[in-house]
Amino acid sequence: SVLKSELLQDPSFEFTDHSRQWVDRMLDYNVPGGKLNRGLSVIDSYKSLKQGEELSEDEVFLASVLGWCIEWLQAYFLVLDDIMDNSHTRRGQLCWFRVENVGTIAVNDALLLRNHIPRILKSHFRDKHYYVDLLDIFNEIEFQTASGQMIDLITTLEGQKDLSNYTLPVHRRIVQYKTAYYSFYLPVACALLMAGGNMGNHTNVKSLLIEMGTYFQVQDDYLDCFGDPKVIGKIGTDIADNKCSWLVVQSLQLANEDQKKVLVENYGKADQACVEKVKALYIELDLQEVFALYERNSYEKLLSSIESNPNKAVQAVLKSFLGKIYKRQN
Amino acid sequence: SVLKSELLQDPSFEFTDHSRQWVDRMLDYNVPGGKLNRGLSVIDSYKSLKQGEELSEDEVFLASVLGWCIEWLQAYFLVLDDIMDNSHTRRGQLCWFRVENVGTIAVNDALLLRNHIPRILKSHFRDKHYYVDLLDIFNEIEFQTASGQMIDLITTLEGQKDLSNYTLPVHRRIVQYKTAYYSFYLPVACALLMAGGNMGNHTNVKSLLIEMGTYFQVQDDYLDCFGDPKVIGKIGTDIADNKCSWLVVQSLQLANEDQKKVLVENYGKADQACVEKVKALYIELDLQEVFALYERNSYEKLLSSIESNPNKAVQAVLKSFLGKIYKRQN
Ligand SMILES: [Mg+2]
Ligand SMILES: [Mg+2]
Ligand SMILES: [Mg+2]
Ligand SMILES: [Mg+2]
Ligand SMILES: [Mg+2]
Ligand SMILES: [Mg+2]
Numbered sequence: 001s002v003l004k005s006e007l008l009q010d011p012s013f014e015f016t017d018h019s020r021q022w023v024d025r026m027l028d029y030n031v032p033g034g035k036l037n038r039g040l041s042v043i044d045s046y047k048s049l050k051q052g053e054e055l056s057e058d059e060v061f062l063a064s065v066l067g068w069c070i071e072w073l074q075a076y077f078l079v080l081d082d083i084m085d086n087s088h089t090r091r092g093q094l095c096w097f098r099v100e101n102v103g104t105i106a107v108n109d110a111l112l113l114r115n116h117i118p119r120i121l122k123s124h125f126r127d128k129h130y131y132v133d134l135l136d137i138f139n140e141i142e143f144q145t146a147s148g149q150m151i152d153l154i155t156t157l158e159g160q161k162d163l164s165n166y167t168l169p170v171h172r173r174i175v176q177y178k179t180a181y182y183s184f185y186l187p188v189a190c191a192l193l194m195a196g197g198n199m200g201n202h203t204n205v206k207s208l209l210i211e212m213g214t215y216f217q218v219q220d221d222y223l224d225c226f227g228d229p230k231v232i233g234k235i236g237t238d239i240a241d242n243k244c245s246w247l248v249v250q251s252l253q254l255a256n257e258d259q260k261k262v263l264v265e266n267y268g269k270a271d272q273a274c275v276e277k278v279k280a281l282y283i284e285l286d287l288q289e290v291f292a293l294y295e296r297n298s299y300e301k302l303l304s305s306i307e308s309n310p311n312k313a314v315q316a317v318l319k320s321f322l323g324k325i326y327k328r329q330n
Numbered sequence: 331s332v333l334k335s336e337l338l339q340d341p342s343f344e345f346t347d348h349s350r351q352w353v354d355r356m357l358d359y360n361v362p363g364g365k366l367n368r369g370l371s372v373i374d375s376y377k378s379l380k381q382g383e384e385l386s387e388d389e390v391f392l393a394s395v396l397g398w399c400i401e402w403l404q405a406y407f408l409v410l411d412d413i414m415d416n417s418h419t420r421r422g423q424l425c426w427f428r429v430e431n432v433g434t435i436a437v438n439d440a441l442l443l444r445n446h447i448p449r450i451l452k453s454h455f456r457d458k459h460y461y462v463d464l465l466d467i468f469n470e471i472e473f474q475t476a477s478g479q480m481i482d483l484i485t486t487l488e489g490q491k492d493l494s495n496y497t498l499p500v501h502r503r504i505v506q507y508k509t510a511y512y513s514f515y516l517p518v519a520c521a522l523l524m525a526g527g528n529m530g531n532h533t534n535v536k537s538l539l540i541e542m543g544t545y546f547q548v549q550d551d552y553l554d555c556f557g558d559p560k561v562i563g564k565i566g567t568d569i570a571d572n573k574c575s576w577l578v579v580q581s582l583q584l585a586n587e588d589q590k591k592v593l594v595e596n597y598g599k600a601d602q603a604c605v606e607k608v609k610a611l612y613i614e615l616d617l618q619e620v621f622a623l624y625e626r627n628s629y630e631k632l633l634s635s636i637e638s639n640p641n642k643a644v645q646a647v648l649k650s651f652l653g654k655i656y657k658r659q660n
Contacts, residue, residue: 010473012470012474013474013477013507014503014507016481018488019484022480080437080438080441083434083437084434084435084437084438086434101487104413104416105483105484105487107410107414107437108410108414108476108480108483111476111479112476112477112480115469115476118465118466118469119469119473131462132462135448135465136448139445139449139452142441142445143442143448144342144343146445147342147343147349149441150352150353150439150442151346153435154348154349154352154435157431157435158348173346177343177344
């Protein structure tokens with residue numbers, strides 16, 4: 001891609017052939033291969049904000065550049081998240097840090113991915129009047145995501161002492177910060193900046209996007225246990241990792257004393273037999289049905305919020321986002 | 331400090347008591363405790379650029395804020411570097427990732443440290459005309475540092491196959507990028523921006539600072555083996571880690587065939603006996619003397635470059651930087 005070759009020629013660094021090859025391979029391994037939803041959202045949002053108007057080639061290009069920046073951001077988070085969650089696979093391949101000869105170099109590779117974003121922004125947006133707002137929004141969202149990851153990680157430490165720390169408000173805070181801001185809010189905020197607006201005037205849209213992102217992460221929690229690894233491209237680790245997942249929060253609410261004991265004794269153990277016992281309990285508690293109910297409910301609430309938005313074009317984008325994730329299997 | 335309490339009240343994130351305590355402790359553990367050379371350099375440089383003029387309280391405060399941003403940047407790099415180098419101690423205490431219950435959460439903590447920088451910059455410099463230049467320079471220097479770390483890490487992989495990859499130009503490129511830019515160039519560049527200038531007009535100063543940073547990293551390589559762990563605050567790992575250190579580069583140049591064999595057989599092994607054999611060889615090759623010569627030489631070259639600068643005030647800062655690092659023991 002154009003962006004990749006620009007990065008591999010960046011004059012701020014004296015590349016050798018070897019280091020250029022390393023970055024090249026690292027980018028190919030980690031940046032594409034996802035669903036590209038986040039990236040495409042920028043273009044879709046921008047189109048709808050420019051309702052009716054034909055987009056110039058340049059506008060389409062710039063919107064795609066921002067879309068790719070979000071994919072780069074995502075790649076950076078995922079590489080590190082997989083290290084911290086000790087995951088095995090991602091997008092149907094080994095996690096980057098598990099690839100031969102990579103190991104902890106993956107930490108620095110993630111930093112490179114992250115550092116590519118301001119390089120890309122500078123080379124394509126330096127002369128735009130909204131350049132500084134773009135830098136600020138990427139910085140703010142990254143901060144929120146890292147803060148969300150922090151509470152995800154330290155809540156897990158607390159949960160190792162006492163599972164009763166896992167409540168719905170705690171879970172809501174984690175997923176809102178670690179997932180919703182960068183996955184749903186950021187693409188639209190980028191498109192708005194390009195179109196000359198900013199989120200200050202669209203607080204309803206912002207909270208709606210955060211809600212959608214929360215719903216998206218609950219699906220992720222559900223699929224971690226009940227999804228098909230071949231379809232979702234990764235093997236779930238939430239139970240073994242003692243994660244404050246939506247599933248364990250629900251089961252703690254529904255379980256009787258005996259069932260709670262099963263959770264306390266088996267949740268957060270690397271042992272596969274323990275994981276299976278937890279899964280069996282989830283099925284016993286009919287969490288698949290509880291989730292189906294949650295999913296229908298969320299969908300309807302989101303849809304009616306969307307329909308209360310006065311702007312038909314905005315409605316259309318939000319509906320298309322919702323349509324893409326409703327009942328997703330991966 | 332003021333900055334810390336601002337960060338712990340950042341409205342972009344809903345802190346809980348627990349997460350606020352975590353960040354508080356993490357900052358106390360990782361940000362102070364260094365020599366603060368980098369941070370203080372900003373104030374010193376700014377003072378000298380304002381030759382004679384009395385600085386206002388506000389100017390001193392802003393220069394210190396930038397100084398602290400560099401200390402934050404340093405903390406971020408060190409936390410991750412220690413993970414990647416599998417180090418044990420840093421600044422006289424356990425590396426953060428080795429502290430109980432921290433582990434790989436340290437990866438995300440480093441991201442938080444890094445994300446604090448734009449938060450700090452935004453809260454204190456958002457209305458300055460040089461705000462966007464500040465963001466750009468921090469982004470560029472971070473990119474260069476991460477690129478330097480990359481070649482440090484992948485060169486180590488190459489070196490595991492064949493030590494003859496370790497040459498002086500390779501070493502020079504690694505240390506220039508991984509250390510010199512952020513440690514020596516960045517503080518001065520920050521001070522210049524504050525004073526209304528920029529580095530474009532000071533290319534000589536820039537290359538001199540890079541030279542000084544290179545010399546500083548050679549000292550670091552030397553102290554890794556020959557420094558007193560109690561004084562340098564860390565236990566060296568370069569030999570066991572198979573690093574492309576200045577010492578191994580020199581010894582490869584000086585060694586006869588038998589001595590090279592000793593290197594090939596013992597360098598890069600975690601085994602303490604192997605490490606001792608390499609150290610014995612370094613002493614046999616009189617690397618302490620080679621280093622003393624290099625040190626004297628570098629000092630004289632740097633001093634004469636400094637004295638060729640037309641600006642007396644600039645001369646004074648650069649001399650004071652050089653004075654601080656010449657023959658340093660930590
Ligand atoms: Mg994960
Ligand atoms: Mg995770
Ligand atoms: Mg998940
Ligand atoms: Mg190190
Ligand atoms: Mg290192
Ligand atoms: Mg060192």
